[in-house]
Amino acid sequence: MRIVVPVKQVATLDEDFEILDGGLAVDPDFLDWELNEWDRFTVEAALLLREAIGESGCEVVVVTVGDDDSESGLLSAMAMGADRGVRAWDDSLTVDDPLSVARVLASVIDRQGADLVLCGVQSKDAANGATGVAVAGYLGLPHVAVVRSIELDQASSTLTVQRELEGGVLETLRLALPALLTVQSGANEPRYANLRAVKLAKEKPLDVVELSDLGLGADVMAAAQGSVRTQLAPPDRTAGAEILTGSPSDIATRIREIVQERLNS
């Protein structure tokens, strides 16, 4: 059995970030990168399934769309225990468009062949919440989004999952493989990779593929692209908070006053 887990290296903003001239992107000097938080849960879910099946019966492959700097995110996933990694990239890729990324991921996954694809519900930086289910759309895979728990019945190749609705209500569903799931945070307790595992991860196979390897020409990508970012700017903070100033003890006094006022009004 092969479980493919698409992962993303995400950016968080430094406190003093700046937007590049042209107003289209944040200056990369002000970005810190790490493996997407949701992807730690999906990798863990894959590893738990592999443990249940038996190591020799299941391969966990992590894949990403990113430039060579994104390999550290891939390596983090491999250090957790994934068997190998695949990175696809082309400088022309519009990474802030989820359909473009999904189109590439779908080709990578199609070539790998997957019984199960596990995606995070969203990435921390772009938070489109769409790439996973878009991949399912391209691949024609049955899908369930926002899953909190996954159980596999190997004999019948069926999954029992729980989808997490607003308000914390869970819906229990059953579906047959092959399938794609998007997994919500808190679904499990992701394992930490120790230094030895991190070192071993560098010995695992990591393939890099180009769009041409995937048969994705410029016309295919242009047809798939779903959006163009025309500007990035700070939000209008017109109706903002009244900022309380002073020493912590001044502020504590003021907070107590406000609380008193509001509770007694």
Place this chain on the structure above:
Amino acid sequence: MTTTILVVAEARAGELRPITAELVGAARTLAAGGGQVSLLVVGAQTDALVAASSSLGADEIVVVPAPRDEFEANLWQRAVESVSAEIQPDVLLTGYTVDAMGFAPAVAAQLAAGFASDVTAITSTAPLRVKRGAYSDKLVADIAFDGKSSVLLMLRSGSFAPATAAGTAAVRTVEVSFEGVRAAEHLGFVEARSDGVDITKSEFLLSVGRGIQDEDNVARFAALADSLGATLSVSRPLVDAGWVDASRQVGQSGKTVKPRVYLALGISGAVQHLAGIREAETIIAVNSDPEAPIFSAAHYGVVADLFDIADALEASDA
């Protein structure tokens, strides 16, 4: 120019969800220059939903009989794709909700449509331009859909007003084939946990988030809450990490609270959290990051280290 808009209604447990009215409101804005708004209702027993949808402001209700009433992503995907093939909408609208996350991106992929999710504003109709957040809502992105004949937008709840229109929509049924759809089987619902404290009953919540850094600090803030006469609540990450029971979680997948005072310490203000405190009367937010999105929702803001403020609150305990 006429704009054809297909709105996908959202329902749960046989009732229309409020997002549906917001979507029709947004659709009417898009159709203002001349257009047709079709509201799609999918399900087995749809009479009640059709009745509830009738005067939201759509021009027509399109009913697609489905093998079941409960939402199922793969079935809904087929229904939307089939109806789209028939009416060729310029714009498709869904909510940015758990249900819609299950099918909308797949529809957009299959239709090679333009796509944007968690849309907070539509800034222009022709050409279509929208806004959505970036980097946890610290920035706002303007999005365009050059060259796309059809665009699917998932709208953020609470960002668009329902239509003020009245009138009654025409109703028609479209038979869709669900042949070949591998739908998941519905086995049941598990209600949200209701054991533990009921934070929705408290007038004063002291709410903590990732900023408290360590599980060992939870007890300190629980004690501070007690001494202030507040109930402790938390944002999702503390529940995901297993530090606090889910009954204390505020936010989209937790509880919606309406206390008189919501004192948030070390909560950045992710949109899913803000969804849970929209109707809190007074929000006081303490965060060391001046760009934290919580400050746009708060009435009072403090840019400071929450531990300094906690120290001061503890010291001032009369």
